Structures are given as structure tokens and as C-alpha cells.
Amino acid sequence: MRAAVLAAPGGPGGLVPGERPVPEPTGDQFLVRVSACGICGHDLLARKGSLAARPGQVLGHEIAGRVEAIGPEGDPAWLGRRVALVQRFPCGSCAECRAGHTNTCRTGPGFYGEDLSGGYAEFVLAGPLNAVALPDSVGDAEGAILSCALGTGLHALRRTRVAEGDVVLVTGAGGGVGVHTVRIAAALGARVIAVTSSAAKAQALRESGAHTVVPVSAGAQGVRAAAAGLGRPRGADAAIETTGAPTFALSLRSLAPRGRLAIVGNTDPKAVELRLGLVILKELDVSGSAHANRQELLEVVELVASGRVTPVQPREFPLEDIAAAHAAVESGVLIGRAVVRP
Numbered sequence: 001m002r003a004a005v006l007a008a009p010g011g012p013g014g015l016v017p018g019e020r021p022v023p024e025p026t027g028d029q030f031l032v033r034v035s036a037c038g039i040c041g042h043d044l045l046a047r048k049g050s051l052a053a054r055p056g057q058v059l060g061h062e063i064a065g066r067v068e069a070i071g072p073e074g075d076p077a078w079l080g081r082r083v084a085l086v087q088r089f090p091c092g093s094c095a096e097c098r099a100g101h102t103n104t105c106r107t108g109p110g111f112y113g114e115d116l117s118g119g120y121a122e123f124v125l126a127g128p129l130n131a132v133a134l135p136d137s138v139g140d141a142e143g144a145i146l147s148c149a150l151g152t153g154l155h156a157l158r159r160t161r162v163a164e165g166d167v168v169l170v171t172g173a174g175g176g177v178g179v180h181t182v183r184i185a186a187a188l189g190a191r192v193i194a195v196t197s198s199a200a201k202a203q204a205l206r207e208s209g210a211h212t213v214v215p216v217s218a219g220a221q222g223v224r225a226a227a228a229g230l231g232r233p234r235g236a237d238a239a240i241e242t243t244g245a246p247t248f249a250l251s252l253r254s255l256a257p258r259g260r261l262a263i264v265g266n267t268d269p270k271a272v273e274l275r276l277g278l279v280i281l282k283e284l285d286v287s288g289s290a291h292a293n294r295q296e297l298l299e300v301v302e303l304v305a306s307g308r309v310t311p312v313q314p315r316e317f318p319l320e321d322i323a324a325a326h327a328a329v330e331s332g333v334l335i336g337r338a339v340v341r342p
């Protein structure tokens, strides 16, 4: 099969066309013909060599496609179905999986592009534990990004217990996860303060449901002024941190007492300073949030199919143009996601 292979960690040119054997489904696994695969900040870090991916790896964990074959114990009802995949393929039987935390399973086939061959290729393996049927009303490119770009936001909003009427801060709001977290939070009835470094994205964020758009240069003071305007003089109820180190201090200082912070993104993998006095005196909850699980992907598919949330239409590239697609994502000018189509 055709694939884009990480030949050498570094710039976008390190991703080159290659050939790989078509994987063989075993047990109840599926062979999925990839129709689209999204590109996110995680892929950029993987390409640069900052994550677990090694030379020779096929990256890509944001996958939609069609089930083309099933393993000997597979359910034939899946054959021919269009599916979206959760980015981690769990085992289904470990303690984490049994408790419903399939996103932190470490004994299954694993994370696409790291533990198993990813979606920058014509085919991937999947199974009933990480596949969700896609209705015809949801296109391939949109379907590909549902788990990572939308499910991640829904998971983080759950981790921070965001409810209708809450004031929630979203940093990196112009990014793929950011803009969709704004849209989902607004659909859930929260009031959103969107923080972005790009003035050019302010209008699109307002159209996505952000109540207020604050430039990152305005700092925590700017966010708290916006929160005060929404009836929260002591700060926001929750913060979804999609960039990590660059805005971590801003997020922490923008929260009201008992505010909840979920860290979703880690665009700069360096350590940050945690002001313990602030966490103690305001009784803040600081939590991590790791992508999404299958139940959340099901909910996202329903939110999109019902029209309550509309994904930003991804920009599409042929698989052969993977380097250009990575460069476009890296430039930061795109709103939403880019996908490659094998």
C-alpha cells in the first residue's frame, strides 16, 4: 500500500512517499481503507522526533475510512461501513478499560502512528473497541477529525465539569482543538472566553460561539476583565489549556476560586512553573486530559449529525503532498484542521 513515511526526524521534508505491506486483521479486528487522516500538533512534534515515533514510522492518528475486511472472529455487520476511529486502539480488558478509561489503556494495540501503523497510508487496522459508524451526512474529512479535534475538547470539558452557564476560558482558541472546544462549549451552553495570539482569527472565533475574544498579549488581566463582564469578578470557572507552557500561567491566574484547569495541549514540551500558593489559596483543580474515548466519539458524532456542532471544514491535501500539509499546519494560519487523503 502507499504510505507517507517518517524518513528522518526534522522538517516537513522528512516525510516521504513509501510502500508498506497491507496489514492483516486478526481476531475481531477490521481492515479500514483510509479515506482521510487529520494532522495535528502531536504529529508535528512526532515528526520533529520529540515523541515516541521513530524513523520508518507511518504517522497519523485522526482517521476515517471504510471497513474493507474483517478478522476471522469479526462481526460481518461492520463490513462496508464508513467509520471514524478513536486515536488509541485499546485492549478492552485491562483495569483501565474495564473502568471505562480506554484513553489510558497501555496494553492494547495502542496509539496510531506510535504503537501501530498510522493513517498516512491507504489502510490501517481497527476494531469494534475504537470504531464508530459515521452517518452519510458527515463527510470523510470531517469524520477524520472528530475524535482528536472535537472529542479531545469534549473530554476536557468533562474533566473540568463544565456546565451550562459556566464561564470557560479556552487558550490556543484558533488551533484545531481550540476552535472546536469553543464550538462544543458554546453548544453545551457555556460562555466562552477565547484566547488567541492571532488577531486574524478573532472574527472566526466569535462566529464559532466565543462570547469574548482576548488577545494573548492582554494576559490574565485581560481574561479576568472579560470574566468580570460575564458576572465572574474573581475569574473564570474553568480553563481548557490547549497550548500548554506558553499560556499555562495565564490560565492559572485567570481562574476564580475552585476553578478547574484541564491541560490538553503541550505545544512546547518544556516544564512549567506551578505557583503552589495560588493553587492552595484558590483551591484550584489542575488536571490532565488525554484525548478521548469511544463513548465521547459517539457523542461527538451525534452532536455533529444533529447539527448542534459544526466542524470547521478541514483543508484537504493528497497524501503525496504530506510535506506541504505539515508546513501549512505549522504556519499557524489555518483555522481548524488539515487532512490528507490517500
Ligand SMILES: [Zn+2]
Pocket: 039, 040, 041, 042, 061, 062, 148, 149
Ligand atoms: Zn490529533
Ligand SMILES: [Zn+2]
Pocket: 090, 091, 092, 093, 094, 095, 096, 097, 098, 102, 105, 106, 107, 108
Ligand atoms: Zn486496556
